[in-house]
Amino acid sequence: MTYLLSCRLPNRHQSLQPLAMARGLLAAGERLLRRFARSRMQRRPGLCLLMVVMAVCSVAEAARLDDELLVRDTTHQMPDLRALAAGNPRKVAFFELMIPLVVAQNQRLSEQRDWLQAMRRRAGEAGRDYSEREQERLNALCEQAQQRCSVSAADIGIPWDDLLASIDTLPxxxxxxxxxxxxxxxxxxxxxxxxxxxxxxxxxxxxxxxxxxxxxxxxxxxxxxxxxxxxxxxxxxxxxxxxxxxxxxxxxxxxxxxxxxxxxxxxxxxxxxxxxxxxxxxxxxxxxxxxxxxxxxxxxxxxx
The missing domain is CATH 1.10.530.10 (Lysozyme)
Structure with a gap:
């Protein structure tokens, strides 16, 4: 598959001689490919294709995408998917980028729900007061859900149904x-x-x-x-x-x-x-x- 791109180099690269520019682009491409070999991104063909396409546009852009999409484990920046043809190449790249983020967000909410339900079962049990750390987390989740709660070690005033309705996943x-x-x-x-x-x-x-x-x-x-x-x-x-x-x-x-x-x-x-x-x-x-x-x-x- 061949992609024809109109590439625009940043101003600081416009003075490069053609041979030096070619060497720089080749080096950037080699760095990306080495990263592909070590990264889990090798299992995402749509995004890998996007990275290779973008690598030929400019050394600076390749380095930016390398840093932001391959190296970071916790945060991602939006790449320019216009580099991919409309249709399945772009769709697959989009889904490969976003699905793991949504799954992770749903997993965090599921874990919060499980913890809240465990805390709810303990509410009112004799000798099962909440620890200071548990009270802090309950207050934080109430604030996240914009629910008014009164939390203390033994006197719990939490609208559990409303809280759990707000701490939940999305399809x-x-x-x-x-x-x-x-x-x-x-x-x-x-x-x-x-x-x-x-x-x-x-x-x-x-x-x-x-x-x-x-x-x-x-x-x-x-x-x-x-x-x-x-x-x-x-x-x-x-x-x-x-x-x-x-x-x-x-x-x-x-x-x-x-x-x-x-x-x-x-x-x-x-x-x-x-x-x-x-x-x-x-x-x-x-x-x-x-x-x-x-x-x-x-x-x-x-x-x-």
């Missing part, structure tokens, strides 16, 4: 289709420049990226942007109905599906029913590929 495929729609498969300006894949706005001048009067929040990493999206759906009063439905399904032992929660996202877009229809259409077209990529990542040990 992977729902998160994926919202990210697709809100970021144009990761190619929008606020996705590329601000790690904002979910169209989250801010409303004071200079608060983010974009034109005046329509600015988008800026995040230091994809993880930070994803966490803010979860926090929005899990704590914002405008999504209380979504959380209530999710809690009812959970308490009934039923699976929480994207199709169930999407109609509860009315506050997310002014498009109303048209927005729901778009998300459901993206779900129908991409659910199979999301499942395939997830299964491959899991088989290769990429997912926790």
């Amino acid at each position: 992977l495929d729902m998160v994926m289709v919202q990210a697709i729609e809100e970021s144009g498969w990761g190619t929008s300006g606020h996705a590329r420049n601000a790690n904002n894949l979910f169209g989250m706005r801010c409303f004071t001048s200079g608060c983010g990226t974009g034109r005046a009067g329509r600015e988008y929040q800026r995040f230091e990493s994809l993880e930070a942007g994803l966490a803010a999206y979860y926090q929005n759906l899990n704590a914002n009063p405008r999504y209380a109905r979504m959380r209530q439905l999710r809690a009812r399904l959970r308490n009934a032992g039923e699976r929480v599906r994207a199709e169930d929660l999407i109609p509860m996202l009315g506050a997310y877009s002014t498009r109303g029913e048209a927005y729901f229809a778009t998300l459901n259409e993206l779900l129908r077209w991409n659910r199979g590929l999301i499942r395939t990529v997830r299964e491959r990542l899991a088989a290769n040990g990429v997912l926790s």
Whole structure:
């Protein structure tokens, strides 16, 4: 497969002689390939293809992607997926980048829920007071969920049902289709420049990226942007109905599906029913590929 790219070198490289530039590009490519051999990214062919394509654009860009996508274990920056052809190459790269982040976020929330449920079972038991550390964690989770709690060693005033309704996971495929729609498969300006894949706005001048009067929040990493999206759906009063439905399904032992929660996202877009229809259409077209990529990542040990 051949990709024809229009590459623009940074100003500091424009004075390089052609031979020196070629040597620099070759060295950058060799460094990337060595990293591929040592990195788990070798198990993500879509992202590997993206990295090779970007490596030929400039030494500086290759080094940036090398640092941000291959080396960092805890945070990631959004690469420029426009380097890949629209269709499966771009889709696979997008899913390989985002699925592990969403799975990790859901895992953190699941662990928090398990701990909260254990604490709830202990509430009121004689001789089972909470330790100072447990009280601190309970207070922190109440704050995360924007719930008013009164926590002490023996006198616990926690709205457990409301708290557990807010500390919960989201369906992977729902998160994926919202990210697709809100970021144009990761190619929008606020996705590329601000790690904002979910169209989250801010409303004071200079608060983010974009034109005046329509600015988008800026995040230091994809993880930070994803966490803010979860926090929005899990704590914002405008999504209380979504959380209530999710809690009812959970308490009934039923699976929480994207199709169930999407109609509860009315506050997310002014498009109303048209927005729901778009998300459901993206779900129908991409659910199979999301499942395939997830299964491959899991088989290769990429997912926790």
